[in-house]
Amino acid sequence: MMVLMIKDPSEKETRQVRKLLIQETLLAQEAERKRISQELHDVIGQNVFSIYLGLQSLRPVINQTQYCSLYEKMEELLLRTITDLKQMSKKLRPKNMEQCMLQQMEKGESADKIIQEAIQLLVKSR
Template identity: 40%
Template sequence: MVLQSKQQISSYIIDSQEAEIKRIALELHEGIGQNLYSILTGLQFVESTAEEPHMKNYVREMESLIEKTIQEIRLLSVELHPPALITLGLLPAMKSYIKLYTSTFGILVDIESTGRETAIVERNRIAVFRVCQEALANIAKYADTSHVKINFNWQETVLNIIIQDFGKGFNPEEDEEGSRSLGLAGMKERMLLTGGEARISSKIGVGTSIEISLPLK
């Protein structure tokens, strides 16, 4: 009974966090992003009417800065809450996120999928995506690698995902209270709430492997 109560509390906290993340992502894209676009349009008009060369150059520099900021906000919005995750499903969302990940960190990610992709309820879809996202974030921070391999294996009753980084690896016992261990614990907790599991194994000099399993029925 106590364990069930703790799981219910954890589930409520995670659901609340996801709702807030979705709200922030929407505000970034629809609110701040649109406001910046309006400012950019105004600056473009100012540039077209300015006569002094130094003023034109100054306005053009401001336009460039705002364009860069708009792009960064769009990327952040997608990272927080990918539209593809809701509209297209887990695998397309992961492929879309990997493009963003590679362009940001320069780490190549090979993703393969075997078996027939199965529809996953939204809550579990988000959980698996967040676990994969956390795994990739840890790789960028700690693994010191340029290559990652992700395999989706769709079976009739379970989805198995293996993420391998071929990096420098680590000793879990030496990082029991570190930020990486907190992230790994969060991954395990998310999968536990779906009825699934996340297992982490690592060997120094060889790399780290994360195995995720999600019941589909």
């Protein structure tokens, strides 16, 4: 015969579980942001830059004024797009967010305070 005893977790155990959950959540979020940032850079950024280089190769053969104007607008848009992609990629990875959160957990700060500060860091980075 087995007897199963259920006990309420202590406050210390509850804090440890919260700390682990926060840590794992932050690590998972950081990994996902890193993956998205890398894809933006590697896939989309490279494709847009390839289009830009292709457009550059057309520059010498464009003679008519109407096409020159269109070419310049397209070039400007592509350059803005490349800049926007770089900025979006950087914003997805707030500097030292993970390190900051782990330090706060080690100091024993409350889960609510850590979550609030993580949200503030994310908002500031945008």
